[in-house]
Amino acid sequence: MRGRDRVRFRGGPRSLGRVVRAAGQETTFPREKPLxxxxxxxxxxxxxxxxxxxxxxxxxxxxxxxxxxxxxxxxxxxxxxxxxxxxxxxxxxxxxxxxxxxxxxxxxxxxxxxxxxxxxxxxxxxxxxxxxxxxxxxxxxxxxxADTTGRVVLRPLPPGWGGLEHSAVYLSADVEARVGGDFYDIQPGPHGTRVLLGDVQGKGLGAVEAAAALLGTFREAAYHDQGLGEVAGRLEKRMLRHRAHTAALGRADGDRFATALLLGFPVGDAGAVEVVVFGHDPPLVLRPGAVRTPVVVGGLPLGYAALGSGLPPVCRVELAPDETLLLVTDGVTEARDPAGEFYPYVDELTRAVESDPHLQGPDRLVAFVLDGVLRHTEGRLTDDTTIFAVRRRRR
Known part of the structure; x- marks a missing residue:
């Protein structure tokens, strides 16, 4: 999956009938040739x-x-x-x-x-x-x-984009859907490289529309705004504006919200990453032989800041050059097997990196989690699933 932004596969078990994007190879649909x-x-x-x-x-x-x-x-x-x-x-x-x-x-x-x-x-x-x-x-x-719409929402990311090694996989819970409510992007700029991953509440075209609105705002704010807190504020305002618009149209999704992780890789500070958590699980940090969850102060999801004490703070997390950040949506954290047991992906990752010091590479890391989710759920995903790994590009 290295150097590509998405790949799709179909067929096989129910899970493999869903959309998969793994780091710009586009699947075309040739003329029908059944045999x-x-x-x-x-x-x-x-x-x-x-x-x-x-x-x-x-x-x-x-x-x-x-x-x-x-x-x-x-x-x-x-x-x-x-x-x-x-x-x-x-x-x-x-x-x-x-x-x-x-x-x-x-x-x-x-x-x-x-x-x-x-x-x-x-x-x-x-x-x-x-x-x-x-x-x-x-x-x-x-x-x-649908593929064109998917490229607008989840655009292809070039290899090494923004000075980062990255790999991502997206699976839609809807067999026929080409894009859903999960979203992610990388935006380099004069103030550093920013990364966004999120999950819009709900499903359907309304969730896709909200994801597209947030991504459009992120791509502009992440480039122009100097502080990561300013980018977070712009995202919060965009969610409120989008909700007001859908409510004015009389749609039932006027109270939609989104959980998200906003990362910032500052210029001139290679030993840390800035993190803003909007009601989302914090990222995991993987290094050879160990997995850790950084201590960050989170806040409410996008669109609900007024219900709490305001926007979540910008937290600084130490990040060594050989450490990788793993970001996932609730398609991974809430994945269950037929018996109702949650997928213990943190425990599996911990055991895996202890036995394989090279697993923290973005490509291998995403492939490992993807395989674990499909195996644990037996291909029966109930929510959109995104697995995104990123680290600073090694020189």
Missing amino acids: TLRGHSVAWVPPLVLLVGIVVIDLTTGVFGIVAWTVLVPGIAAALSGLRTTAVFAVLSLVVYILVTSVWWHWNETEVAGFVLVLVGGLLATVACAVRLRGVRRMLHMRDI
């Missing part, structure tokens, strides 16, 4: 085998005539092949029917009814194939639109 062998389509084989089998049985047994079953051949082709292949099998089935009935005195038995059945079946199969392919093209177009 392939070494890169070549073999979708024409099943209808051809069926057609040959019908002819052989009809000509060799002589017990009963099944030549009219050739009407099934273009239907099978319509489900597996393209429009041209389906049309070819429709014509071929009709020709085979005429030849077989001429050779093996079935014509008096089947008469014109069988001929009309095969003819109409071939025409309907061809029309059905055209409708299916039109639906496939529409689906691929909608996926392209």
Whole structure:
């Protein structure tokens, strides 16, 4: 996953049917090829085998005539092949029917009814194939639109962006969703590099809209504002403005909030990182042989600062050059197995780094947590899951 910002995989268990982004490789959706062998389509084989089998049985047994079953051949082709292949099998089935009935005195038995059945079946199969392919093209177009939306919300992050080594994986709890309420980004600027990871309350398009609003504000504020506290204040105001807008529209998500972690890597201070916690679990710090949770003072989620004592403070956390920060959303911290037991990812990480001193690398660390979550939940995720690891780039 090194040097890439997202990758998607589908298929397999239920979990693998979800969206996965792991650090700018884009998955494209090629034209539908349900059956392939070494890169070549073999979708024409099943209808051809069926057609040959019908002819052989009809000509060799002589017990009963099944030549009219050739009407099934273009239907099978319509489900597996393209429009041209389906049309070819429709014509071929009709020709085979005429030849077989001429050779093996079935014509008096089947008469014109069988001929009309095969003819109409071939025409309907061809029309059905055209409708299916039109639906496939529409689906691929909608996926392209969803992918574009995903790139706007979770943009690709170049390798070493902002002087940081990073790796991230995002899994949507919705099988068909391309993006959800989890969000993350890295923004370098004249005052240092800032990192944001968060989770918008709720699901659906409303959560995606809120995540996009917060990311847009973060990308501007993280670049222009000098202090990390100012960036935190801008995010809080943006959440309030977004809620006011949705409430004015009469939507039911007017009280939406977001938990978030805001990190700052100051210029000229390579031994520390600044942390602001908005109702989120603090990051883990991993170094060879040990895992620690830094002591930070958190606050309420974004949008609720007025209910407490204001914005959470900016905490300074010592960070050695070989230490990595691990940030996760509640898809990891609240992941449960079928028996209802939470995933003990901190304990597993502790044991793993003690036995493998190289595990704290962002790529291997994200892959380890991802594998643990999928294994513990048996692929049944109930919430969007983001795993994000980052550390200063080694020179």
